[in-house]
Amino acid sequence: MTDMTLIRPDLDSLPAYVPGRAIPGAIKLASNEVALPPPAAVLAAIADAAAGGNRYPDLAVTGLSERLATELHVGQERIAVGCGSVSLCQQLVQISCRETTDEVIFAWRSFEAYPIVTQIGNARAVTVPLDGEFRHDLDAMAAAVTANTRLIFVCSPNNPTGTVVHREEFESFMAAVGPDVLVALDEAYHEYVTDPDAVDGIPLLDRHPNLVVLRTFSKAYRLAGLRVGYALCASPEIATALKKVCAPFSVSTLAQAGAIAALDNAGELLAACKEAVGERVRVRDALLAMGYTVPRTQANFVWVALGERTAAFAAHCLEQQTVIVRPFHPDGCRVTVTTPEEDDRFLEAARTFSG
Numbered sequence: 319m320t321d322m323t324l325i326r327p328d329l330d331s332l333p334a335y336v337p338g339r340a341i342p343g344a345i346k347l348a349s350n351e352v353a354l355p356p357p358a359a360v361l362a363a364i365a366d367a368a369a370g371g372n373r374y375p376d377l378a379v380t381g382l383s384e385r386l387a388t389e390l391h392v393g394q395e396r397i398a399v400g401c402g403s404v405s406l407c408q409q410l411v412q413i414s415c416r417e418t419t420d421e422v423i424f425a426w427r428s429f430e431a432y433p434i435v436t437q438i439g440n441a442r443a444v445t446v447p448l449d450g451e452f453r454h455d456l457d458a459m460a461a462a463v464t465a466n467t468r469l470i471f472v473c474s475p476n477n478p479t480g481t482v483v484h485r486e487e488f489e490s491f492m493a494a495v496g497p498d499v500l501v502a503l504d505e506a507y508h509e510y511v512t513d514p515d516a517v518d519g520i521p522l523l524d525r526h527p528n529l530v531v532l533r534t535f536s537k538a539y540r541l542a543g544l545r546v547g548y549a550l551c552a553s554p555e556i557a558t559a560l561k562k563v564c565a566p567f568s569v570s571t572l573a574q575a576g577a578i579a580a581l582d583n584a585g586e587l588l589a590a591c592k593e594a595v596g597e598r599v600r601v602r603d604a605l606l607a608m609g610y611t612v613p614r615t616q617a618n619f620v621w622v623a624l625g626e627r628t629a630a631f632a633a634h635c636l637e638q639q640t641v642i643v644r645p646f647h648p649d650g651c652r653v654t655v656t657t658p659e660e661d662d663r664f665l666e667a668a669r670t671f672s673g
């Protein structure tokens with residue numbers, strides 16, 4: 319129990335963010351990270367930046383914002399960089415919600431941080447179940463909008479199911495929602511998307527004044543440990559608001575330098591994503607052949623729908639092959655795809671599961 323005089327009592331019911339487990343020597347397929355370290359040139363840039371570690375970082379994140387503006391053709395004044403895109407999720411709640419009656423809509427299951435940042439922001443979470451194919455039910459999400467709705471998270475590809483929202487359905491959704499509710503399209507796994515019909519938020523920013531696109535350097539760019547993500551906003555006003563509520567200096571000098579160097583080395587990093595794309599098809603096909611239910615995925619992970627067998631499956635993977643997967647009991651397990659060797663260890667565990 320929290321001491322009611324010191325701490326807001328509602329934090330008692332706040333679930334802590336559960337990170338993927340890390341066990342020395344085990345194969346970690348629990349956090350959708352890339353197994354390889356950053357390229358040598360990126361490591362060198364981070365080391366160089368560390369030499370200036372006695373100084374505070376550039377608060378305005380100028381160099382990285384300029385670079386993103388050039389690469390993505392989005393004005394620098396419409397970009398807000400954050401300490402990981404999860405921080406920007408929290409900032410989005412902070413800039414849009416004020417009353418305890420304010421509502422944040424998101425699909426469920428989706429990224430486990432959404433309910434947490436919503437509660438931290440004192441707002442009310444409104445969850446809309448995924449459809450029978452583990453996809454966002456955008457019609458139901460639009461229908462859930464009320465006069466109290468302030469923010470909607472749309473996650474594509476969806477963590478943890480890997481399914482994408484299609485461009486046309488997203489356009490209809492935006493039309494149904496209208497311009498008065500902030501919509502955050504979370505594209506943390508954008509670099510792994512190959513479906514030509516999948517939504518890409520950037521070209522839509524000029525058409526929808528309430529749209530924000532979230533991206534990260536944690537996945538394809540292999541900098542999860544440095545904590546850097548960014549929001550591309552329909553308007554400079556949204557970006558400015560996000561910067562106002564950001565903890566000052568939370569994007570470190572190392573993160574800024576590492577992200578710029580990662581963009582310099584994008585060719586190598588993005589080429590490596592193609593391997594994961596091949597692996598996700600191979601892993602899914604193998605699981606389907608074993609009789610598992612696995613939706614088509616556009617991310618660097620697969621979703622194994624296991625229902626009540628979820629916890630037992632995760633325990634079996636660990637015991638049998640020292641492979642750590644991510645259980646979301648009682649729905650299913652999310653498993654990162656990485657190298658053929660690591661993926662084979664997971665598949666072997668799946669093959670021998672009888673629970």
Ligand SMILES: Cc1ncc(COP(=O)(O)O)c(C=O)c1O
Nearest residue numbers: 402403404429477506534536547
């Ligand atoms: C859908 C989604 N959004 C955002 C994030 C947060 O990424 P980061 O804070 O590392 O940028 C994640 C991380 O797993 C994610 O899966």
